[in-house]
Amino acid sequence: MKLSPNNPILLNSSLHVDEARKAISDLVIELIEESKKLVDPSNIELVPLDQAINRILAQDLLSPIDVPAADNSAMDGYAFNGNCLGVPEDSVSLKIIGTAYAGKPFTGEIGKGECLKIMTGAVMPTGSDTVIPQELVSAQCDTSIEFKRNLLKPGENRRLRGEDLQKAKPAIQSGRLLRPSDLGLAASLGVPVLKVYRKLKVAILSSGDELCALGQELAAGGIYDSNRHSLTGLLNRLNLEIIDCGIVRDDPDALKEAFCNAAKVADVLISSGGVSVGEADFTKQIMQELGDVGFWKIAMRPGRPMAFGTLKPITGQSTARRTLFFGLPGNPVAVMVTFYQFVRAALLQLNGATLTAPPITQAIAESAIRKKPGRTEFQRAILRRGQDGKPVVKLTGSQGAGILRSMSEANCFVILHHDQGNVTPGNWVDVALFDGLL
Structure with a gap:
């Protein structure tokens, strides 16, 4: 769907929420393709593991080791060769020849009729492939054990080398929004740094003569600007770089200047207010001059009026890519709802994330x-x-x-x-x- 302000579909009808999401996603894909042609090496950076939370992985993390690194015991018990389970007798008796601890492998070899006391995570000794849990042993002393043959099968209770991850295979795939568990996984592989996409630069501003900054005395008819602070919290959760452009008055020249300044330094501009049909709502007029923006009525509540599109590259802009633009409603709840339903996914997608539908x-x-x-x-x-x-x-x-x-x-x-x-x-x-x- 073309996002032109002159598109009669966008001007005269209310878009279904799913249609709006699809149109946004399609345009973001266009911007991603544009950025690939720019071949910007600064788009990827190397960060220490503990600074990678909520960053987006830019390259598959290949495991440098097998996990586990060797066959090991899945529980405390006794390791032995499972061939002895094929005997016709009901019970199996084995001689204990030593003990294996996690981190302290047994260096000998298990022979016929022998077993090794073994702890969870300890490397399986040569000649063994099966572990009988300690609680299943019916008789034991310091030198031998006895258990019923039909309690287990050969190979049970053993973790195989590479069972979780194989060396040189992807442990975490590119596009992943990194969570604490991902950092733990990388650390378990001995990886100290990760390649991630650089943080998107997101400019935010609020428009309206009625708005007052925190710390100012409220004028007659004034309200404190809450939208920028809500948006700052939402963006911080995504670990993005925020450029706060403050409050802009209902003046076309001031608004145009603010938009141009934001477009020079930001990948994305999010404004709140000024997208309805009021006489002082100048956003539409300015965006027709600066970019390709659709002004939408969305069949939703709250958040019916919304603008979306791109700003053309401006002289002095830090990137040749168009700036993604969202013009959100002025009502505080509508700002947060439209962010959750449209903006958040677009920001993640533009920043290289592989998107999945939020759980319902x-x-x-x-x-x-x-x-x-x-x-x-x-x-x-x-x-x-x-x-x-x-x-x-x-x-x-x-x-x-x-x-x-x-x-x-x-x-x-x-x-x-x-x-x-x-x-x-x-x-x-x-x-x-x-x-x-x-």
């Missing part, structure tokens, strides 16, 4: 929810476990787009889909959690 679960609605078919709604709610153990969800009160408390108290979105109608108590609804454990 289901819960039982505790109370009725009014909903008109024909739009997607993202209601703020609290998910918990009910007395019967089933997941239940309850809205955080009034769902107005300007009520930031509804986001602050929530831990999830209740997603009411495009064609869905009213929800009655006891209905199952789709739920998307704000935060994950990792």
Whole structure:
């Protein structure tokens, strides 16, 4: 779908949420292809492992070793050659010839009728392939053990060399948004540094004469600017470089200058406010001069008005790539909802991440929810476990787009889909959690 302001589809109809996501993703792919042609070596950097959290891996991490590095015992017990399990007798008796500890391999060899006391993680000695857990041994002393032959099969309770990871095979694939467990995995392979994509530079600004910065006294009719601080928190979670362009007044020249300055240094510009049809909303006029931007009505609540597209390269710009632009609504909740639903995925995709759909679960609605078919709604709610153990969800009160408390108290979105109608108590609804454990 062409993202031109003159596109009648974008001007005169409301886009389905999925259509908007597809159009955004398609344009991001265009920008990625453009950047490949620029052959910018600075796009990748080497960072110490402990600084790589929430960075995006730029190259497959190939395991430098086999994991495990040798066959080893999966539990505490006795290692022996499994061929002895083929004897016709009901019981097997074995002589103990030593002990193997994790990190202290036994240097001898297991012979016929012999076994070795072995600890979890210890290297399997030469001549052995099976481990009998200590608790399954029916008789033992310092020099021998006895156990029932039918308790296990040859090869049981042994971890094979390379069973988890094979040398030179990918341990973590390129495009991964690195989590704490990934850093632990890299460390377990002895890898001290990782190749990651450089952080995207994201400029943010708020527009509106009514906005006041923190620390200023509120003028008559004024409000404190919360949007930049919400966006800063959201962007910090993605470990991106933030350029705060502050508050810009409702003046076309000031807004144009701010957009141009941001485009010179940023990969992405996110503004809030100024995308509706008010007389003082100059964003559309300016973007028609500076870039290729669609002004959308999206069939969703909250966050119906939104602008999206690109700014053309500007003289003095640090990169020849076009600057990705998002013009978000001015209402605080709508800013966060549109960020979660559209901006976050686009930023990750542009920064080289392999995208996966966010997990959706289901819960039982505790109370009725009014909903008109024909739009997607993202209601703020609290998910918990009910007395019967089933997941239940309850809205955080009034769902107005300007009520930031509804986001602050929530831990999830209740997603009411495009064609869905009213929800009655006891209905199952789709739920998307704000935060994950990792």
